[in-house]
Each structure stands twice: as C-alpha cells, then as structure tokens.
Amino acid sequence: MLHDGQAAWVVDPGDAQPVLDALKTGGLRLQGILVTHHHPDHTGGVDLLREYTGAAVFGPARESVPEPLQRLQQGDRVQALGLQWEVIDVPGHTAGHIAFYCADVDGAPVLFCGDTLFSGGCGRLFEGTPAQMLDSLSKLAALPGNTRVCCTHEYTLSNLRFARAVEPANLALQNYQAHCEVVRAQGEPTLPSTMAMEWAINPFFRSTEPEIVASARAHDADMAAREGVFATLRAWKNTF
Numbered sequence: 001m002l003h004d005g006q007a008a009w010v011v012d013p014g015d016a017q018p019v020l021d022a023l024k025t026g027g028l029r030l031q032g033i034l035v036t037h038h039h040p041d042h043t044g045g046v047d048l049l050r051e052y053t054g055a056a057v058f059g060p061a062r063e064s065v066p067e068p069l070q071r072l073q074q075g076d077r078v079q080a081l082g083l084q085w086e087v088i089d090v091p092g093h094t095a096g097h098i099a100f101y102c103a104d105v106d107g108a109p110v111l112f113c114g115d116t117l118f119s120g121g122c123g124r125l126f127e128g129t130p131a132q133m134l135d136s137l138s139k140l141a142a143l144p145g146n147t148r149v150c151c152t153h154e155y156t157l158s159n160l161r162f163a164r165a166v167e168p169a170n171l172a173l174q175n176y177q178a179h180c181e182v183v184r185a186q187g188e189p190t191l192p193s194t195m196a197m198e199w200a201i202n203p204f205f206r207s208t209e210p211e212i213v214a215s216a217r218a219h220d221a222d223m224a225a226r227e228g229v230f231a232t233l234r235a236w237k238n239t240f
Contacts, residue, residue: 002081002105007031009080011100011112012152016045020052032080035059035069036114037097042152062096072098090116090140092133093123101143109147111195113140118151119193120159120176122204124238130231134207141205145196156180156190162240163203166215166233172200203233 001022002009008028012035013019023030030053035043037060046066049055057069058078072078074089078100088099093115100112115123116133117140125133160177167173176197180190198205203212207230216232217224224232 003028004081012036012042013045013049014041016048030055033057034100035065037094038063038065060096060098088139090136092128092136095127109144111147112150114152118159119156120163120202134230143195147195148192150192154189162237166203167211176201
C-alpha cells in the first residue's frame, strides 16, 4: 500500500479484508488499485475493494482481470498520489505480466514487479518462455541500483538456499543469506530488496558468471548447451 495520510493505492490485492482493515486503521480512502498479472492471489480482492471504495483499477492490457479497469502496456503511465508510474512489459511468469516503476518515491526509485522478480529469484514460467523471462529481467536489471524492489511473495530464504547451491563462493550472497535469516527469525520481512543487491546475489541476474555457468552445466549439461544457462537454472529451481 502507498498512502499520503489521506488517500491510498494498493498493489495486487489477493484478499480484500487486510486492505479494508488497513484503510480503517489509517483513516485512508482507497483511490486506486494496481494489478501486475491475472493470478487470483493478486486479483482476488479487486471486485470487493472496487465495490466498497469505488477505487479505479489499472492492470495488464492482455490478461483477464476483473472489469472494469484501465488496461496498460509498455510505455503507459499512471498518476498515483502525485507520482508518475511507468508501465514495463515483463512477460514470462504470465504472458501479459506488467510492472510499475516510479523514479522517485521519498528520494529513491520504487519497483512493483509482481511475480517476475523476487529477492534472490524469479517467477516460474507458467505462460512464457525462458527467453521472454530473461529479456524481462534484463529490463528490470537496467533500473538504478537504489531501486527498491517490492515483489509480492516472501520467498527470499528458499531462493537464497538455491542461489547458494548455484554460486557457493559468492561472499555477498553468503552475507545476505545470514542477514535475511536473522531478519526472518525476528518476524520481519526481507523486502523490499534493492536492485544493487539483486545484481550481487540473484543467480537469474548473474547467469553469465563463470561459477553459475559451471554449476548449470554440472547440473544438466545437455540442457545448458541446448536451451542456455538461464533456462537450465529455472528448470533446476522448479525441482530444488
């Protein structure tokens, strides 16, 4: 949720009730809803929130999202709380997945990336191809290093266990895993991450690094040669 003390916007509300509770607690009025993709854990609360609050809904141009909504694609922009949010097409997890990026929210950029990028990982390829996901992640990796990465699931620790199996000598990854374990043990979220951290620790951003290439080939030499290191990593993670 984004808010200015009076008005609020929410991203990917899978369940309406926590949003309604937060609005009541904060004395906030819901103005808008941003949706990154069609999966029900991201859209399940949309209809009820629209009914209760009258909030406008913005979502992907090429996916089935509860109507009515304003459909968006690469290059479109949304004004929310006086901030300009740029829409980025990031297919891979789903065919029409989008992300929302603002260059300055309280002094630093913010990215709402849905299930495309996670801290230490990326989304499963339910509808897209490895090439599409790699291209989508490349778009996100080009954003500034201080971009706050607001993904939609707390998968960090499981992602980092996989990342350590792929790139065990990465010192930044070792330190980040230790930090995240402490944070989660205290009941706190690891998110948001930053783009700079993902450059340093995320194997799906680092699939050209020699140690990662070697690990992918050791895991499945035939697939690594045929479909590439990124595809091998994603298939490996599916069964890790």
